[in-house]
Amino acid sequence: MTHGFQRFGIILGLLVLVAACGGEIHRVDSVGYGYGPQKGVTLAQMQAAIESSATGRGWQISNVKPGSFVAKRAWGAGKHNVAVTVSYDPKTFSIRYKDSQAMGYDGRFIHHTYNDMVSELEESIQTSVSRLKAQGSAA
Numbered sequence: 001m002t003h004g005f006q007r008f009g010i011i012l013g014l015l016v017l018v019a020a021c022g023g024e025i026h027r028v029d030s031v032g033y034g035y036g037p038q039k040g041v042t043l044a045q046m047q048a049a050i051e052s053s054a055t056g057r058g059w060q061i062s063n064v065k066p067g068s069f070v071a072k073r074a075w076g077a078g079k080h081n082v083a084v085t086v087s088y089d090p091k092t093f094s095i096r097y098k099d100s101q102a103m104g105y106d107g108r109f110i111h112h113t114y115n116d117m118v119s120e121l122e123e124s125i126q127t128s129v130s131r132l133k134a135q136g137s138a139a
Contacts, residue, residue, distance in 0.1 A: 026115040028095035028122050033129040040134025050088055053124040082114050
């Protein structure tokens, strides 16, 4: 009976530890830009603003195509890294998990640092795009 309680205590402790270190993966699917962009803003302007948001937060951009790119971020001498696919259109954007290393991703849960970085990127994109003005309009 004592061994049963010890096992239960160990399992409960591990679950608490996992919950403290991570959470369900943060998904950004077809999120609006908030207050922007203004009417007349081009997709090229949006692309520049979104890419600038990513690079300004330390993400490296690759596989750039109209409407999407891959963003990667590494730290800890390259031990930890994450990659996301950012896709966008004139009304919405998405940030989707692509890959990671040393983040404990199990198909549903991931280290909280990933979620923090994606949330910061999401907010930065919304802010940048909401500030865009149509080409030729007064700043």
